[in-house]
Amino acid sequence: MSQSSALIRKLRTTTDLDDDDIAAIERLPMVPRDIPAQEAIVREGDRPGQSCLLVEGFACRSKTADQGRRQILSIHIAGDIPDLQSLHLKVMDHDVTTLCRCKVAFIPHDALRSLCRERPAVAEALWRETLVDAAVFREWIVNVGRRPAPQRLAHLISELRERLRLVGLSTDDEFQLPMTQLDLADALGLTPVHVNRVLQVLRKDGLLEFRRQVVSLSDADRLMRLGDFDSLYLHQNPAT
Amino acid sequence: MSQSSALIRKLRTTTDLDDDDIAAIERLPMVPRDIPAQEAIVREGDRPGQSCLLVEGFACRSKTADQGRRQILSIHIAGDIPDLQSLHLKVMDHDVTTLCRCKVAFIPHDALRSLCRERPAVAEALWRETLVDAAVFREWIVNVGRRPAPQRLAHLISELRERLRLVGLSTDDEFQLPMTQLDLADALGLTPVHVNRVLQVLRKDGLLEFRRQVVSLSDADRLMRLGDFDSLYLHQNPAT
DNA sequence: CGTCGGGTTGAGGGTGATCAAAGTTTGTGG
DNA sequence: CCACAAACTTTGATCACCCTCAACCCGACG
Numbered sequence: 323m324s325q326s327s328a329l330i331r332k333l334r335t336t337t338d339l340d341d342d343d344i345a346a347i348e349r350l351p352m353v354p355r356d357i358p359a360q361e362a363i364v365r366e367g368d369r370p371g372q373s374c375l376l377v378e379g380f381a382c383r384s385k386t387a388d389q390g391r392r393q394i395l396s397i398h399i400a401g402d403i404p405d406l407q408s409l410h411l412k413v414m415d416h417d418v419t420t421l422c423r424c425k426v427a428f429i430p431h432d433a434l435r436s437l438c439r440e441r442p443a444v445a446e447a448l449w450r451e452t453l454v455d456a457a458v459f460r461e462w463i464v465n466v467g468r469r470p471a472p473q474r475l476a477h478l479i480s481e482l483r484e485r486l487r488l489v490g491l492s493t494d495d496e497f498q499l500p501m502t503q504l505d506l507a508d509a510l511g512l513t514p515v516h517v518n519r520v521l522q523v524l525r526k527d528g529l530l531e532f533r534r535q536v537v538s539l540s541d542a543d544r545l546m547r548l549g550d551f552d553s554l555y556l557h558q559n560p561a562t
Numbered sequence: 563m564s565q566s567s568a569l570i571r572k573l574r575t576t577t578d579l580d581d582d583d584i585a586a587i588e589r590l591p592m593v594p595r596d597i598p599a600q601e602a603i604v605r606e607g608d609r610p611g612q613s614c615l616l617v618e619g620f621a622c623r624s625k626t627a628d629q630g631r632r633q634i635l636s637i638h639i640a641g642d643i644p645d646l647q648s649l650h651l652k653v654m655d656h657d658v659t660t661l662c663r664c665k666v667a668f669i670p671h672d673a674l675r676s677l678c679r680e681r682p683a684v685a686e687a688l689w690r691e692t693l694v695d696a697a698v699f700r701e702w703i704v705n706v707g708r709r710p711a712p713q714r715l716a717h718l719i720s721e722l723r724e725r726l727r728l729v730g731l732s733t734d735d736e737f738q739l740p741m742t743q744l745d746l747a748d749a750l751g752l753t754p755v756h757v758n759r760v761l762q763v764l765r766k767d768g769l770l771e772f773r774r775q776v777v778s779l780s781d782a783d784r785l786m787r788l789g790d791f792d793s794l795y796l797h798q799n800p801a802t
Numbered sequence: 803c804g805t806c807g808g809g810t811t812g813a814g815g816g817t818g819a820t821c822a823a824a825g826t827t828t829g830t831g832g
Numbered sequence: 833c834c835a836c837a838a839a840c841t842t843t844g845a846t847c848a849c850c851c852t853c854a855a856c857c858c859g860a861c862g
Binding site: 743762 | 807808809810811
């Protein structure tokens with residue numbers, strides 16, 4: 323199983339890539355690296371000359387407002403390239419940090435740029451990836467802007483379940499999630515104390531268990547309904 | 563002054579485009595249209611075959627959560643293409659609505675696609691535009707997730723001032739803003755009542771006047787500091 | 803002159819924040 | 833494998849920011 327297999331699988335579900343396109347992606351120079359948990363891969367202000375393909379593990383993007391109040395902007399899983407935008411935006415405007423031990427593969431921007439020039443279908447697929455990113459950001463604005471805490475949490479968990487399912491990392495009712503309650507709070511615009519209380523309510527309602535970094539759902543449909551979750555914004559349906 | 567001049571100006575500040583690139587953009591088929599205030603240009607669920615260049619006026623993107631709670635996702639001004647992402651994401655996941663009477667120019671996706679294929683520099687510039695969009699979304703997540711109401715408002719006003727300045731639509735201390743307090747509330751994840759009260763506080767502090775759709779700033783620097791505003795995320799500095 | 807959209811004001815309440823302390827789990831080094 | 837520290841979770845008490853509801857005001861416009 324090559325480093326790029328999760329990426330290729332994802333690109334193929336939504337964009338038509340021929341064998342030459344795939345071969346060209348597989349020929350990309352990649353520097354593998356293992357990164358410990360809670361370590362920055364790139365930071366705000368950096369001018370990276372490469373992008374980072376997440377091969378295994380979880381990472382997140384985040385920004386820090388006044389007085390160190392951190393806001394997580396997105397969660398990333400295998401097959402994602404969380405800093406692909408740095409290909410065209412020179413300076414990082416946020417951090418990318420591992421949530422657990424991760425295997426990543428660094429791809430030089432030069433290589434990506436020539437790949438895009440030679441294989442327009444790949445360029446389009448990568449562009450599309452960044453557009454899906456943006457769609458997820460939009461949904462997160464709604465989440466923190468307009469939903470009360472329990473719905474916010476339900477929405478986040480629903481999104482993660484759906485995305486993990488798409489890459490085969492989640493059964494219907496259970497998945498690994500290496501986040502602390504503090505991380506959840508930073509993703510939801512809440513305090514860790516409040517996240518803890520909301521988790522207790524959802525558990526009491528039989529909607530969600532979260533222990534030892536494992537999420538268990540007994541009734542995922544009900545959770546999605548609570549979170550007002552509609553997977554349209556993930557744009558993963560090949561027909562659309 | 564052609565319909566695409568604001569767009570071209572914006573693209574050129576950050577990407578190297580040669581004369582042929584510019585000419586090709588100017589040759590794009592555009593269908594001009596005047597759209598009244600408060601009217602949807604595209605809606606969630608649509609599958610547009612064209613994108614919409616905003617030539618004059620203000621528009622916004624928005625999504626509606628449960629029970630009709632609207633969240634504005636971004637504000638758009640002359641030179642923006644608020645639904646450029648529909649070039650590669652078939653189904654709209656949000657609405658685009660005018661905030662006032664607008665002049666727009668519709669560009670068929672076919673034309674944009676062949677332009678991108680023939681002129682890689684233009685493709686890159688347009689890709690970059692969608693990446694800046696995403697960067698603004700990220701900052702908005704921070705805004706609604708981690709800043710108290712007065713800072714949120716200060717940040718939004720600072721962003722608009724900065725972006726309007728870049729296209730020459732704002733003097734240092736005054737600009738047109740065709741939004742109601744309800745619109746501001748929907749952009750900030752607040753209620754209109756609370757926006758009203760925050761506006762009063764900022765006015766009392768001599769930071770901001772907002773009357774008859776005109777924003778007046780007596781001390782823009784202080785406002786930006788209050789809003790924790792750093793224009794880096796707009797990625798408008800050609801050097802970066 | 804009446805209507806309508808938008809702005810303003812007031813009273814009261816609830817969601818979620820803050821602060822502080824006590825449990826519990828995890829991880830590390832001896 | 834145990835001991836201890838650090839990180840994370842849980843609980844309680846109190847507080848405040850912002851919401852809700854409701855009424856009133858104002859200017860624009862027919």
